[in-house]
Amino acid sequence: MKKTKYYVCPMCHNISLCTGEAEVSCCGRKIDQQQMQKAEENEVLSVEVIEDDWYITGAHPMNKEHYISFVALATGDRVQIIKQYPEWEMQLRIPKRGHGMLIWFCTRHGLFYQLI
Numbered sequence: 213m214k215k216t217k218y219y220v221c222p223m224c225h226n227i228s229l230c231t232g233e234a235e236v237s238c239c240g241r242k243i244d245q246q247q248m249q250k251a252e253e254n255e256v257l258s259v260e261v262i263e264d265d266w267y268i269t270g271a272h273p274m275n276k277e278h279y280i281s282f283v284a285l286a287t288g289d290r291v292q293i294i295k296q297y298p299e300w301e302m303q304l305r306i307p308k309r310g311h312g313m314l315i316w317f318c319t320r321h322g323l324f325y326q327l328i
Contacts, residue, residue, distance in 0.1 A: 214286045214313050218246045218323055225281050225319065229291065246323040248315065256326050257283075257302075257314060265305040266328065268314070272302050278320045285328075287312035 219228040221238035228236050228243070236243045251257075257270040272280050279298040284291055285306050294304050315325045 213289060213291045216286060216291055218248070218315070218317070219243045220246055220281065220317055220323075227282055227293065227295075227317075229293075246317065248323045248325050251324040251326045255324060257316065259314065259328050261308060262305070264308055266308050266314075268304050268306065270302040270316075272318065274298055274300055274302055278318070281317045281319055284315040285312050286315060 213231070215231075217230045217234070219230070219236040220226070221243055223239040223241075226238045228238070230236070257268050257272075260267045266285070268283060270280065274280065274296070276298040280296045280302055282293050282295050283304060284293045287310060292306055294306065296302065296304075311328055313325050314328050315323065317323050
């Protein structure tokens, strides 16, 4: 699941995941696979353990023009996606089931990841 390919529509921000090769279209146009980039030190999300969850927060802007559209946790056997919306606080909880890859999509800068 850590090698899942992510597709995000630039018009409606629809999210599509594929575990293999695919051609994806949305809103009448072909969508290219998002290229995942490792988050730099100033871009990483804050991750803490609270009870049995990963508590994830970030100082990323969350306005209508620039926000994190979704956050996902990919482990060896599953991907859990939490949709985010503009004007919301960037904070969420994901059940802690071992380590994995934390992935998020910024509407302006693309797809990022960090290992947790």
